[in-house]
Amino acid sequence: MPTPLLRKSIRECPECASKNIYRDVERGETICRDCGLVIEDRMIDFSQEWREFDDDGGESKRRTGAPASQTQFDQGLGTEVGTTADFYKLGSDRDRDKFFRLRKWNIRISTAIERNLKVALAELKRVSSFLKLPKSVEEEAARVYRLAVQKGLVRGRSMESVVAGALYAACRRHEIPRTLDEMGEASGIEKKEIGRTYRFVTRELDISIKPSNPADYIPRFASALKLAPETQSKAVEILEMARDIELTSGRGPTGIAAAALYVASLLRGEKRTQREVADVAGVTEVTIRNRYKELIKRLKLGKKVEKSKEGKGSKKKK
DNA sequence: AAGACGAAAGTGGTTGA
DNA sequence: TCAACAACTTTCGTCTT
Numbered sequence: 001m002p003t004p005l006l007r008k009s010i011r012e013c014p015e016c017a018s019k020n021i022y023r024d025v026e027r028g029e030t031i032c033r034d035c036g037l038v039i040e041d042r043m044i045d046f047s048q049e050w051r052e053f054d055d056d057g058g059e060s061k062r063r064t065g066a067p068a069s070q071t072q073f074d075q076g077l078g079t080e081v082g083t084t085a086d087f088y089k090l091g092s093d094r095d096r097d098k099f100f101r102l103r104k105w106n107i108r109i110s111t112a113i114e115r116n117l118k119v120a121l122a123e124l125k126r127v128s129s130f131l132k133l134p135k136s137v138e139e140e141a142a143r144v145y146r147l148a149v150q151k152g153l154v155r156g157r158s159m160e161s162v163v164a165g166a167l168y169a170a171c172r173r174h175e176i177p178r179t180l181d182e183m184g185e186a187s188g189i190e191k192k193e194i195g196r197t198y199r200f201v202t203r204e205l206d207i208s209i210k211p212s213n214p215a216d217y218i219p220r221f222a223s224a225l226k227l228a229p230e231t232q233s234k235a236v237e238i239l240e241m242a243r244d245i246e247l248t249s250g251r252g253p254t255g256i257a258a259a260a261l262y263v264a265s266l267l268r269g270e271k272r273t274q275r276e277v278a279d280v281a282g283v284t285e286v287t288i289r290n291r292y293k294e295l296i297k298r299l300k301l302g303k304k305v306e307k308s309k310e311g312k313g314s315k316k317k318k
Numbered sequence: 319a320a321g322a323c324g325a326a327a328g329t330g331g332t333t334g335a
Numbered sequence: 336t337c338a339a340c341a342a343c344t345t346t347c348g349t350c351t352t
Contacts, residue, residue, distance in 0.1 A: 192330080195330095195331090199331095250341075250342075251342075251343095252342070252343070255342090255343080273320085273321060273322085274321075274322070274323095275320095275321080283343080283344090284343075284344055284345075285321095285322080285323090286323090286324085286343080286344070286345085287342085287343060287344080289322080289323065289324080290342095290343090293323095
């Protein structure tokens with residue numbers, strides 16, 4: 001595949017200790033080419049530094065020495081309208097009145113935002129750890145949430161739903177998508193609501209997210225079903241063939257992933273029922289059946305499936 | 319009895335006038 | 336803003352193992 005603008009990095013992969021680390025400038029990601037680990041990324045670039053080290057000595061109460069992160073409610077960036085020293089520079093009473101009014105409002109607003117962020121980020125951490133999401137996703141979600149608050153997008157929506165929406169978006173961006181169902185279970189928000197806020201927030205913040213790839217779901221579903229790695233790669237193989245003949249467009253990615261896994265499990269004699277697959281994928285058996293029908297028809301896998309049924313017929317487990 | 323299959327009706331979201 | 340539309344779900348009856 002064409003990989004433009006790759007730059008070799010001097011870093012070492014924390015996962016496999018490989019030095020084969022490249023930075024994709026266009027996508028803003030640093031990737032290990034050996035194990036595929038995304039080491040660090042910064043998907044949204046609003047050209048503002050997020051790893052903020054504050055050198056303000058007076059702030060040492062907040063945290064000792066550590067870099068402020070997005071998941072802390074205040075990065076030390078709170079606004080302040082003037083100080084009392086400025087006050088004495090002002091001439092008229094009118095100016096002084098105005099000065100105090102502005103300052104009062106600014107304090108009110110920013111403390112409200114800070115309070116909100118503090119609570120929201122706690123919730124975000126809770127949900128994120130429930131879903132065992134990587135730190136990078138959590139940071140991304142926090143960044144999205146912060147922007148949403150600053151733009152006043154939380155108004156009229158529950159804080160929790162915006163948190164869930166931000167997390168969902170962050171997962172998608174990092175290509176480790178969770179289903180809306182999983183997000184719903186973790187956050188206690190209805191998946192309809194999460195979907196709504198997700199769309200709203202991404203639209204308002206101009207966050208573009210490419211349609212999720214069914215293959216991204218395979219590893220998770222496969223391990224939930226305790227399928228062998230070979231079956232998993234078989235499923236990916238099937239997905240690739242399906243994509244090449246445009247079987248995947250327009251369909252829900254989870255349904256396709258589920259069907260591919262189901263077929264792969266049949267082919268490899270590691271059978272799972274439609275119901276089992278449907279449950280982990282969060283779709284119904286009917287959807288799997290429909291996708292499955294298309295798959296064996298279009299990919300001409302019918303005979304192969306029949307054969308493997310006979311072949312494994314005598315082999316029983318447990 | 320459980321799983322697979324298919325038909326029919328319902329739901330929520332997208333699209334285009 | 337409304338209606339048509341596609342994908343997906345729910346429900347239920349029938350067939351197969």
